[in-house]
Amino acid sequence: MLTQADFFIADIPIHSRLILAPMDGISDAAFRLLTRRLGSAYSVSEFINTLDYANQKNYQKKRLLARDEERPFVAQLLDNDAVRMAECAARIEEEFQPDMIDINMGCAAKSVAGRGAGVGMMRNPQLVKDAVALVSRAVKVPVTVKMRIGRDSTTQNFLEIANLAAENGAKALALHGRTGRISYQKPAQWQPIAELKRAFPQVPVIGNGDVSTPADARRMLEETGCDAVMIGRAAKANPWIFSWRDRDEVSIQEVAETTLWQLKDMLATNPENAIMPFRKYLKAYLEPYQLPRETMRTLLTCSDANELLTLLNYTFTKLGASIE
Ligand SMILES: Cc1cc2nc3c(=O)[nH]c(=O)nc-3n(C[C@H](O)[C@H](O)[C@H](O)COP(=O)(O)O)c2cc1C
Structure with a gap:
């Protein structure tokens, strides 16, 4: 049955306002298919480190295996080198036919951010510009970005980064409401998600951070005006959240x-x-x-x-x- 799309990313219709967040070690092929069947709008791979991908590390390729039922399927890239990201994006597109490519500007692990990848990219506007522009040019499918509020509390530059991303071809912006230095113990901020949506009314904005129940998801949609909500940790215990159910309703x-x-x-x-x-x-x-x-x-x-x-x-x- 054809239902009306909730929103579009470029020309891809998206049917649902809840999306499983990419999670290394959690959003594997089985969990992604399971959550898609339960209502997650699309699937995002665990991050693909394109440095390893370029060096033919097989475990990175394994992370790109997806069933057709998961489509739209998004391959998420992580690196600090725009040219390598673009080259790998083209190879990934050819070999795995993802429906979108996402650029990870959120991973805060020291080994990643320290080398200027993940949230480390947010310190380097030129790299953001180059990565989004070159990857967009290298593939036919839409390119999206997933970022944080900023690298740390003194550089909350998500609006500047979003602007550069959108100007250079990004078709959707996901925002995790924390900086790279804020631990999961501290609550995520949703206000920046609202600011981002106000600044980019024409671009799909996906809010993320501390959504644990369907009520939280509804509240994030209402309070921020975002187009969809990405759910990470809470999905591990309650994948049924994607059918708008609390765990005790299952x-x-x-x-x-x-x-x-x-x-x-x-x-x-x-x-x-x-x-x-x-x-x-x-x-x-x-x-x-x-x-x-x-x-x-x-x-x-x-x-x-x-x-x-x-x-x-x-x-x-x-x-x-x-x-x-
Ligand atoms: C175990 C784990 C692995 C993660 N791996 C990724 C990843 O590969 N790519 C990414 O963009 N974010 C990754 N994240 C961040 C999540 O996508 C999400 O932004 C974050 O957990 C906040 O959402 P939540 O409060 O709903 O968990 C990971 C988070 C966790 C807890």
Whole structure:
């Protein structure tokens, strides 16, 4: 059924105002497909370090594998070299056919920001200009950026950076309401998101930071006027948020089906390394049921796929789900 688009990025219709945020180690292929099916508007890859990509590191290529059902699929690039980013963007477009390319101007890890990549780019307006212009010229698909308020509290230059990005071809602007120096313990600021939308009424603005419930998402949309909301950490425990549901509105049956599907899909998409990364979702999904510590320990230390599936069937049946 064709529904009316909520908004457009360039000529791509976007159907939903909630989007799974890119998260290294979390937004893998299985989790992205799961959240897309639950209502996330589109999928963004974990960051692709184009320095590693250029050096043929296979693990970066793996992060670009996406199913058609995930489309629109966005490949997110991270680097401090505009020419290399543009060259890799062209190769990625040819090999993986993403629907958009996003430039990461938000990663605050010291090893990244320190070399002028991620949020480090925000200190270097020329690099922002070059990266957006060269990447936009190198690919046919729309280019977007994801940034923070600024590098630190003394340089909150998101409006200047947004301006340079938009002037040089960026078709959407995502803003995480923190500077690169503010920890997750401090609340995100939403006022800058409102300022950004006021300054760029014609460009889609995606607000991000501390949205944990559907009520938060509604509040961010209303208070800031942003076009969509990106949800990161809260999605790990509640991927159902993308269908505008609080975690306590989700039945054990659905939790069981989702969990089992996700494990099987992770085994199919990443057979060598599925169980370890699966544990973080499992822990988060089971948290509300306060299972005995010993049960959790058994589940979270099991490293055999078939054994884990059997244990999960048993656990979910005991919690009231019916497993086929
Ligand atoms: C574990 C983790 C990994 C992340 N990896 C990325 C990434 O690869 N690219 C990116 O743009 N942001 C990344 N982020 C930032 C998130 O996309 C998001 O901007 C941030 O978590 C704030 O949103 P939230 O409050 O909804 O979590 C990451 C965040 C976390 C917690």
